[in-house]
Amino acid sequence: MTTRRDFLRTTAVGAAAGAGALAAPAVHGQSKIVWRLQTYAGPALAQHVIKPSIDMFNKIANGEMEIQLYYADQLVPTGELFRAMQRGLVDAVQSDDDSIAAPTDVSVFGGYFPFATRYSLDVPVLFEQYGLKEIWEEAYDEVEGVKWLSAGAWDPCHFATKKPIRSLKDLEGLRVFTFPTAGRFLSRFGVVPVTLPWEDVEVAVQTGELDGIAWSGITEDYTVGWADVTDYFLTNNISGAWIGSYFANEERWNELPEHLKALFRVCMDSSHYYRQHWYWGGEAKLRVHGKKMQLTTIPDEEWAKVEAEAHKFWDEIAQTSPRAARVVQIFKEYNEVMAKAGRPYRYD
Structure with a gap:
């Protein structure tokens, strides 16, 4: 995995790196679209919460598109991720709204909003059946440059x-x-x-x-x-359950052909499903054994x-x-x- 130093060097940030600047967004060549996605999770955790779905996406995309996965704070500090994505310095993000300082009035509900949920299955039901999905879409439609894509459940706090x-x-x-x-x-x-x-x-x-x-x-x-x-x-x-989301730079998202948007959504759903059983089983098993x-x-x-x-x-x-x-x-x-x-x- 590219280190932050290598990333800054190869993208020709030069002396501006000291001021926290990053390079232009990933090049979208004629033969392949390349995205940089940074997750909130460190390397060990990311093996479960996102990497399987990204590997699946890259395999099915069959050379049309590649998502390069970066871990917590690897390119940008987590608290600065929203602004970095907004400016196109990263193309997509997996995190809760709260940690990346998303400038919306629903950000406070991302992550762990006290006692809002009892079980992980509460999260998809709240978004798909009780209207939170539409509220999140409404909130992020008011923010320039970022597309909110999907929310799912993680573990309890x-x-x-x-x-x-x-x-x-x-x-x-x-x-x-x-x-x-x-x-x-x-x-x-x-x-x-x-x-x-x-x-x-x-x-x-x-x-x-x-x-x-x-x-x-x-x-x-x-x-x-x-x-x-x-x-x-x-x-x-x-x-x-922690409420986490996927986000993308709005311009990068709009550039994607519809079949790649559909593939990304399917892979997000795959990630949500994996976490449902991985956490649910793990929480009980490790308490006992x-x-x-x-x-x-x-x-x-x-x-x-x-x-x-x-x-x-x-x-x-x-x-x-x-x-x-x-x-x-x-x-x-x-x-x-x-x-x-x-x-x-x-x-x-």
Whole structure:
């Protein structure tokens, strides 16, 4: 995989690299279209959350198009990805809206919006049956240069820590790597959100700069190595599934012939499907058979305070814009339906 230094050198950024500049977008030759896609995920995680679908795309495209996959922060820091894609410095992105600082009023719902979902299957249902897809399309149609393409579910959000968490009091002062909105919410319980490049997290836990991570479920903890540097896994979570999306530079997307657009959409769906079973099976299997972390739990009656606070947080977010209010209302209606439906949709 091309390193960031090699990328800057071969694309002739020259001295401007020191100012963070990048080269012109990938050349679209007559014989083959070439895209650069950067994911939020590091190399080990990307092997599951996106690489199989990109490999499939490149194979089926049969020389008409190639997508070159880059990992977290490899070309552009994750927090700058949206602007880089908007300017055509990268052609496509896989991430949550929140982490890439997408300038829309729905970005706060990307990633882990507290208690919006219980299970990973909630995400596609919310987008395909409850109207979130149309709301996201509407929001990104107002932003120049970027095309929102699709959303899917990832894993739940749990704490992986150096010390055990068995009560809300144990969260106080905990320095944790997490997502922007999740961190904003967890700070209400004394958590100190810390922002770092993804690749630096493991070392930061080892050196004591971080006390833990609230960025994933147990499947990712084992896959990326975080289970090797943390000792405890909290079974309570603030969200049942991360909401992530695919985006593309609008001009690059519009240039594609319809059959390649269709192929890209099919491969996105393949990626969404893979993650559904990979995470769902992994979360259960590693809780039961994993040997690297001890499971801890905050009692239900105490954790109910966190869920109650989340609903206050929802109402605060709903006041930020009419569209945000529509999203919050959909979350409320959806969760009410799930609760009334009972088993297997909801158990309490």
